[in-house]
Amino acid sequence: MTPLIKCEHVDFGYDNQDAVVDVNMEVDAGDYLCIVGENGSGKSTLMKGLLGLLKPTAGRLTVAEELRRTGIGYLPQQTAAQKDFPATVREVVLSGALSRTGRLPFYSRAEKELAEKNMEKLGITPLKKHCYRELSGGQQQRVLIARALCATSRLLILDEPITGLDPAAIQDFYQMIRRLNREDGVAILMVSHDLRNAVEEANKILHLQKQVLFYGPAHDYMNSQAAGHFFHEKEQGKCKPTAGCHAVHLQTGPEGLPAPVLGASGGRHTGRQEEKGGCCHGNDQ
């Protein structure tokens, strides 16, 4: 099976400064791959590279012909200006088909039908005449996913998609992504600070810290040197798996790997309860 995306010893960077080095990974049809790592570890840079917005400075990046033709469905981190976009839901969704229109200045019937189908799939048909900027964060995410699926239903790339969503919207969002992946076969590539969800939902994890600290099956990540142990007992200053803590506590490995703790905020903390009043605080989604 030809991978949708394959990186072989790939570097990406800015102004002769490498931000990501020696990445080896591939996204296959139907994969659910989560990219995790601290702030500044190169996750967004890798995304930009995979989307073709940055050229590899070394190595080989291969993107399946189909994706090169249609473009990759992409859900960026939303800026305030984007949240305030003055267009109807239907217009935003339909704009995802722009890469299919070629030079024609209008949408074909097939593209309009595709937009309708994706709005139906994402449960936003009743909102189609609503103004995008008047929707809730969760509804906006659905619109953007429907839009991304108008480019291609093979692969969806999401960059920290739950930022700013309330807990109910987050659960709703994850359910929707799971359904797209498991039922519709859409491959998912997600940058996430929500490590608990990443380990539960993804089939592959890539842990980045400029270089790849771990790449492999999600169930192996739990036992990896990079991941250390997952979830603490909350009562003892540690968190229960059910307590909504998304922290992964990294251990210092024999090679002297860094020993930060990754939380949903992506910030460093030591996991000691006295800091920020407990290790779960600020991490619950």
Ligand SMILES: Nc1ncnc2c1ncn2[C@@H]1O[C@H](COP(=O)(O)OP(=O)(O)OP(=O)(O)O)[C@@H](O)[C@H]1O
């Ligand atoms: N446009 C840019 N020009 C120069 N350097 C950049 C640029 N964007 C990012 N960098 C640098 O590249 C490195 C990786 O940044 P990147 O944004 O990819 O990390 P990240 O893991 O996505 O971080 P975060 O979790 O905070 O979003 C950082 O050192 C950052 O300062």
